[in-house]
Amino acid sequence: MKILVPVKRVVDFNVKIRVKPDGSGVDLQNVKMSMNPFDEIAVEEALRLKEAGKAEEVVVVSIGPAKAEETLRTALAMGADRAILVETDDAVEPLAIAKILKGIVEAESPGLVILGKQAIDDDSNQTGQMLAALLGWGQGTFASKVELADGQVAVTREIDGGLQTVSVRLPAVITTDLRLNEPRYASLPNIMKAKKKPLEKTTPADFGVAIAARLRILKTEEPVRRIAGVKVGSVAELVDKLKTEAGVL
Amino acid sequence: MAILLLADHDHAGLSGQTAKTLTAALQIGGDVHILVAGPNARPAAEAAARLAGVAKVLLTDSGTFEHVLAEPLADLIVSLAPGYDTILAAATSTGKNVMPRVAALLDVAQVSDIIEVLAPDIFKRPIYAGNAIQTVQTTDAIRVITVRTAAFAATAGGAAVPIEPVAAVAERGLASFVDETASISDRPELASARVIISGGRALGSLEKFNEVILPVADKLGAAVGASRAAVDAGYAPNDWQVGQTGKIVAPQLYIAVGISGAIQHLAGMKDSKVIVAINKDVDAPIFQIADYGLVADLFEALPELEKAL
CATH class of the missing domain: 3.40.50.620 (HUPs)
Known part of the structure; x- marks a missing residue:
């Protein structure tokens, strides 16, 4: 079985982002970029399935600017076999991403697509579910455990108030949650090796997908900041203030 | 329409x-x-x-x-x-x-x-x-x-x-239910609680988390939350996690105990009406958004708080 893992290049999770003063967006100039953390977990899960003999090949794909090649090389250095870059400088919304991925799935015929539950930039949490819908496949979202069995995959999902396990017929789409695994670091020899692994370049037009935006972004602004309140000197003072001043006790 | x-x-x-x-x-x-x-x-x-x-x-x-x-x-x-x-x-x-x-x-x-x-x-x-x-x-x-x-x-x-x-639609059989483990609790749910008390990594262990946080929660009739650091360290179950990757909450009163205030946690609770922070570290970012801050050792302050309620 082949596993397809879509990955996104995003602002590194350690970076404190800056909103442009003119409201036109978030400043991405000279900001460290990395693979979306949930996608790293997806790559790791695919590699573990391959190492356990449950899959033969791990193909990674990224849709984004030329520099997304770096993100793909990172995935290759972790152990993925080959990569596909769908190059575009436009911002592509989840629906169009899902349509492009559908085209790749039709060409590659993977048994499983594993991707992050959301990207930490736009926080949409849509692409995996949309891809499953377009393919007519089942989905196992927010996965904290994945077990492949005959023609099925059992996915334990993190839901409000507990865990739910569903059995999804293959082929299927899985989206990863934080506790699924801890991604490995790429070793230096593997980083060198990754430079020689195959990377195919395509464009959204190759898949016949129109990537025109459906959502108009009118403004991007800083959130309203809370103002620090007062320091209290003791527990007694705290309880008193909560009772009399704040009225919440 | x-x-x-x-x-x-x-x-x-x-x-x-x-x-x-x-x-x-x-x-x-x-x-x-x-x-x-x-x-x-x-x-x-x-x-x-x-x-x-x-x-x-x-x-x-x-x-x-x-x-x-x-x-x-x-x-x-x-x-x-x-x-x-x-x-x-x-x-x-x-x-x-x-x-x-x-x-x-x-x-x-x-x-x-x-x-x-x-x-x-x-x-x-x-x-x-x-x-x-x-x-x-x-x-x-x-x-x-x-x-x-x-x-x-x-x-x-x-x-x-x-x-x-309304009529149901035909089942396509793409996926089936296997089982569900709900976290059973007598306490209110995080999403709808009026008061939430959350613990962070400073609690140090699962035992301490339960020993220090739960009595105060019981006194207040509060839901219990945790920071991602506390959850990852195994001090609290995952579905207690408050933050960008956990639950987003906005209770009347949110008490953050031993939580430094990472961006990821603040994203999950900053819309609470009143925020109380109890932390030993006077420079903890949580104090920048707290309405009431108490710089204190939580292991002393929490039992005292329980008695004062």
Whole structure:
């Protein structure tokens, strides 16, 4: 079985982002970029399935600017076999991403697509579910455990108030949650090796997908900041203030 | 045109999320129809019918929806979609699971996690874990939306409106339910609690977390939360996690104990009405957003707090 893992290049999770003063967006100039953390977990899960003999090949794909090649090389250095870059400088919304991925799935015929539950930039949490819908496949979202069995995959999902396990017929789409695994670091020899692994370049037009935006972004602004309140000197003072001043006790 | 609102329920009753999502729906404007899908879900439908502002309730009484799997539920919503220009749900684990599937099947974009309705087609939503707020306008004929309920008040009750039966759709058998482990607790749920007390990594162990946090929670009748650091360290179960990747909450009173205030945690609780921080480190970022800060050793302050309540 082949596993397809879509990955996104995003602002590194350690970076404190800056909103442009003119409201036109978030400043991405000279900001460290990395693979979306949930996608790293997806790559790791695919590699573990391959190492356990449950899959033969791990193909990674990224849709984004030329520099997304770096993100793909990172995935290759972790152990993925080959990569596909769908190059575009436009911002592509989840629906169009899902349509492009559908085209790749039709060409590659993977048994499983594993991707992050959301990207930490736009926080949409849509692409995996949309891809499953377009393919007519089942989905196992927010996965904290994945077990492949005959023609099925059992996915334990993190839901409000507990865990739910569903059995999804293959082929299927899985989206990863934080506790699924801890991604490995790429070793230096593997980083060198990754430079020689195959990377195919395509464009959204190759898949016949129109990537025109459906959502108009009118403004991007800083959130309203809370103002620090007062320091209290003791527990007694705290309880008193909560009772009399704040009225919440 | 009308608005279809997917109810959040457990068949026997409606969760508080539905009344909050309804507020957002009423701000968008139009006749709001609440869809309740599930076996023996009439009690939930009756509760939905008594929410102020609802025009009618649609009830699909079918075992297909017992475990609210995304695949059949999306097909059901899509079968009803031609009568609606807006379809929305709370951004719960169910809403997040099913709504993008609906949007893709309708070939429209989804607006995730709205926190404000500016016009019927213009919304505010957080990006970058709440570190920026985007104003977006939809251009599709049907708007598919998930609502961050912490940002909306619940609607009041009203006179009961009619409940209409709706036919289920054929099951495609893409996925099946295996089991569910609910965290059983006598305490209020995080999403709807009036008071929340949360512990962080400074608690140091599962035993200490339980020993120090739980008695105060019991005294306050509070829900218990935890930071991601505390959850990752195994001090608290995952579904107690408050933060961008956990629950987003907005109680009347939020008490953060031994939580430094990482961006990821603040994103989950900064809309609380009153925030109290108890931390040994005077420079902890949590103090920058706390209404009341107490610089103290939590192992001394918490037992004292329990006695003072």
